[in-house]
């Protein structure tokens with residue numbers, strides 16, 4: 001395969017999440033499957049939050065990127081199960097979030113019970129564990145607003161989900 | 162015969178779930194730019210967005226089962242008597258404390274409902290519920306925190322929080338009513354028996370209300386009828402606002 005004609009997966013691994021553009025959709029864990037069937041590219045994605053307004057944009061961005069790379073026949077499917085979890089955000093994605101000043105999600109507990117309250121979210125600016133939640137509902141559906149008591153900076157935290 | 166009856170009643174059940182989410186999303190959206198503080202503006206509209214997401218998935222599924230109807234057809238082209246949401250979600254917002262009371266009652270109900278629906282024999286409903294249960298538990302947390310802050314706050318915040326509880330409490334009984342449609346679908350493993358949700362719901366609310374120094378009103382008034390398309394007077398106005406753009410400009414998009 002020549003470098004001018006990357007594979008569909010290679011194309012899609014460069015598509016960014018529109019709300020947190022430091023992450024690719026692969027880092028975010030939204031990109032579940034890419035396959036070529038009889039000249040058609042079939043892509044499966046899983047929504048993060050049910051009401052995430054970015055999903056329509058992601059769908060359009062996937063089609064645009066593949067069309068531009070020479071794949072005219074594209075189908076994007078949405079799979080609801082298994083449900084997306086912040087556990088699917090890659091190590092690379094976590095580092096990219098932290099580097100952008102967004103605290104990556106804490107590990108979730110298994111079992112689908114009540115949402116665990118993270119006891120401490122380290123400040124992405126100064127590293128202090130001395131932080132507190134300001135609002136569970138932040139600028140985007142998947143982030144909460146936290147404040148660092150040490151450096152006094154507010155920051156976004158990707159809610160464990 | 163039973164199989165046929167069950168098949169026909171699944172979309173009717175899905176519409177109940179969808180309409181509850183859709184109408185509450187519409188009510189919460191009314192807080193946009195009107196909440197008491199910026200964080201609450203963001204919180205209430207984020208919750209509305211989650212609910213709208215649930216409604217869209219459920220309406221799309223119902224439309225598929227009904228054959229060739231889209232989520233937009235069902236949201237914007239049904240008339241008042243065709244909506245089967247409970248009356249609790251359509252009640253006017255009132256003040257912020259009343260909105261908090263409704264969020265507490267309804268999110269606590271949805272937490273139990275979606276946790277149980279995750280075991281549904283209907284794979285699509287189970288997948289939607291698995292996703293939604295985590296979201297509504299955030300909604301419940303949010304309502305609990307405000308209930309405690311307002312109920313056990315100043316005399317004025319306590320008075321308003323208690324008024325919100327008193328005004329909306331009677332509408333909660335409809336959440337736990339059963340009927341023939343539900344009995345058939347519960348037997349088929351598709352639906353959740355609402356009667357069975359009540360103990361866990363009460364068990365959750367009791368300590369929260371007690372800690373917030375709030376009391377449950379003693380009343381036997383239990384308005385009902387939403388599941389049969391009977392709605393309160395304010396519902397027509399809500400629908401008019403929600404549907405007028407789509408009906409004035411059919412097929413419009415952006």
Ligand SMILES: [Zn+2]
Nearest residue numbers: 123126148151
């Ligand atoms: Zn800091």
